[in-house]
Amino acid sequence: MNGDWLLRGRDGRLSVYLLSDDAVLCRAERASGGPWSAPRRIGGEQKLRASVAVGQGGDGYGHLVAWRPTVSGESGLVHSVHFRSHLAALDWAPIGHPDKKGDLTGPPALAVDAEGRVHVFVRNKGGGVSMVxxxxxxxxxxxxxxxxxxxxxxxxxxxxxxxxxxVYAAVPGGILYWRQQEAGAQPVLEEAMEAPVRPDTLYALATSPDATTLFYTDDSGDLCVWRPGAKPVTLLPSAGPGPVSAVRCELDGHDCTLLAQRSASGRVAFAAYPTEQESAGAWWTESGPGLPADAAVSLAVDEDDRVVAATLSPSTARLLLTRRKDEPVLALEAWREV
Incomplete structure (x- = not known):
């Protein structure tokens, strides 16, 4: 799953999306902070292939993009929108292929602009990036x-x-960065930054009116931070091999960025620091039980402005959840399976 698969809908309920065999499943709170529903198939009976992108607009609607098999040896991308977590999502609708036809070319990513329009990005057969x-x-x-x-x-x-x-992309020895110059315009390649980046470790977060921040792991295993127009900085050693999840939240009256990552020990590691103030430093604190190697972690803020962390393992389908307590600093409730 590429993107934040733990979402808070416009009704305040949390939902999670998980890839299971040839389908995407959704689970959602029956009421805010209450029990969770059983897994439900998203988008009808269309069979999917591995690699799904998830995103959300300011209207709270969830969007999903996935590859589906078409004719023998070929695939195409499909899109679904989920207006309410407790309602059925729209059926998968085809949106084509970056090269008109062919097999899957790479994992898709998506973002939703201020007008609610979905932008889908994917590698093309030439090794560049295409969008629709x-x-x-x-x-x-x-x-x-x-x-x-x-x-x-x-x-x-x-x-x-x-x-x-x-949109950001990893290339050998560097990172490429595209940005819209104005609403509705085609993003343009603005910067190519040299960096020893590990593929599949990129995570981007909006951190100020003028900037987004990219988190990535370098070849030495350090978690690095980059805002285009500036030089990258090393924040701290990476807790584990995969990408981080990040969310902005208020901690003790300060605008902070909270990071979470499955650590090398198998537990979830958290680190927080004042947003865009990497010089303040950060350090990992581990929490919860040991998790399978394929477990992922995602962060959100609920309707009471409390941080929520979720972990999900495709091999076991176990969903574990914790929330921040109403206490100073980052005190978490006990992890529980839902």
Whole structure:
């Protein structure tokens, strides 16, 4: 799952999305803070292939994009929207292929702009990045080639506080960065930054009116932070091999960025620091039980402005959850299975 798979809907309820065999399943709170529903298939009976992107707009609607098999040896991308976590999502609708036809080319990523339009990004057969976006009055634009080359692993798409969409991609020895110059415009390649980046470790977060922040792991295993236009900085050693999840929240009256990652020990590690003030330093604190190697972690803020962390393992389908206590600093409730 590429993106934040733990979401708070416009009704305040939390929901999670998980890939299971050839389908995406959803579980949701029956009431805010209450019991959870059983897993339910998203988007009808269409069979899917591995790699699903999840995102959310300011309206609280959840969007999903996935690959589906078409004819023998070929695949195409499909999109579904989930208006309410306790209601059925729309059936999967085809949105095409970055090269018109062919097999899957890479994991998709998506972001939703201020007008609620979905932007889908995926590697094309040339190794660059292509995109397709919803039109303002319905339908989809033609596929556009954003250029680039030798793109590796998952892309990181994000919507800035300005409402404009941005996307990051790892390439050998560096990171590429595209950004919309204005709402509705095609993102343009603005910067290519040299960095020893590990593919599949990118995570982007909107951190101020003028900037988004990219988190990634370098070849030495350090978790690094980069805001385009500046130099990357090393924040702290990575807790584990996978990507981090991040969310902005208020801790003791301060705007902070909270990170979570499955650690090398198998537990969830948390670190927090004042947003965009990496010089303040950060350190990991582990929490919860040991998790399978395929377990992922995602963060959200509930309708009471409490941080919520969830872990999910595709091999076991176990969903574990914790919330921040109403106490100073980052005190968490006991993890519980739902």
């Amino acid at each position: 976006a919803q039109k303002e009055k319905g339908g989809w634009t033609p596929w556009r080639d954003l250029k680039g080359r030798d793109v590796e692993g998952e892309l990181a798409a994000v919507t800035g506080e300005s409402g404009r969409v941005e």
